[in-house]
Amino acid sequence: MSSLSASSHNSVVKVENLSITYRTTFERVPTFKNAITRLGHGQRAVREIQALKNVSFDVPDGTALGIIGNNGAGKSTLMRAMAGILPPTEGRIEVHGRVSPLLSLGVGFNAQLSGRENIILGGLASGLSRKAVAARAEQVTEFADLQEFIDAPMRTYSSGMYSRLGFSVAVHMDPDILMIDEALSAGDASFKSKAAAKMAELRSNARAFFLVSHSLSSINELCNDAIWLHKGQVMMRGTPEEVTEKYTEFVNVGQSAVVLEDL
Numbered sequence: 001m002s003s004l005s006a007s008s009h010n011s012v013v014k015v016e017n018l019s020i021t022y023r024t025t026f027e028r029v030p031t032f033k034n035a036i037t038r039l040g041h042g043q044r045a046v047r048e049i050q051a052l053k054n055v056s057f058d059v060p061d062g063t064a065l066g067i068i069g070n071n072g073a074g075k076s077t078l079m080r081a082m083a084g085i086l087p088p089t090e091g092r093i094e095v096h097g098r099v100s101p102l103l104s105l106g107v108g109f110n111a112q113l114s115g116r117e118n119i120i121l122g123g124l125a126s127g128l129s130r131k132a133v134a135a136r137a138e139q140v141t142e143f144a145d146l147q148e149f150i151d152a153p154m155r156t157y158s159s160g161m162y163s164r165l166g167f168s169v170a171v172h173m174d175p176d177i178l179m180i181d182e183a184l185s186a187g188d189a190s191f192k193s194k195a196a197a198k199m200a201e202l203r204s205n206a207r208a209f210f211l212v213s214h215s216l217s218s219i220n221e222l223c224n225d226a227i228w229l230h231k232g233q234v235m236m237r238g239t240p241e242e243v244t245e246k247y248t249e250f251v252n253v254g255q256s257a258v259v260l261e262d263l
Ligand SMILES: Nc1ncnc2c1ncn2[C@@H]1O[C@H](COP(=O)(O)OP(=O)(O)OP(=O)(O)O)[C@@H](O)[C@H]1O
Pocket: 022, 023, 024, 049, 050, 051, 069, 070, 071, 072, 073, 074, 075, 076, 077, 078
């Protein structure tokens, strides 16, 4: 699929000089001397991880953007930031439209509540009215194939059931902007093919579609534009074919380098 021209379309999402740093505190393992002087208590230490560094790009109306990169490259962080779940440490993000994020599947569900209650919460969170969500609840349940379990607390669900409901909620809320993080791995084989068909349908209706995936064939099939992130920075932007090809070369060179080093 070819990339749509930016000139004839308005921006749906604009990311400008975005940097995101996670700060986590952890208990430093006490040294023997510290353990004695501090009576066994460890020291609190702060670790900073710069997950995104000065990332900028523009997403025109009609874009299906694939985001690829190694583990820890910053893909999920970027999606969470665009979905408004993570505030930028620096820079800005403009989003024009209603986002239905389907990040790591089922993020945002409350496991103590029933599936039905979580459908309502998820729908309200994606900006629909209670009435509009209630009208979709049956469809969501049916798509996820959870009719028998929908009134049970989600903590009793298997991980596949959990993901299926996450996917179903996100795709039934008529999003302008659909964000999917590895959704293709949701559920079993039959659910996967149903999910792929649903994504293809939504992709053509949504104003923008974002897909984070390690499956380069899914990126090539479902997207018309792609970004490769590496260590928090944009390595390349281009058509999915160009970007996945360069990325594959990079990964193969990396692997042979490791093999040579091992020798
Ligand atoms: N909640 C968090 N707290 C601290 N560090 C985090 C947190 N989430 C992610 N990170 C770190 O930020 C960096 C980017 O992580 P991110 O999950 O965005 O990568 P990713 O490209 O989605 O990786 P993967 O392919 O493994 O899903 C990594 O170094 C990760 O360890």
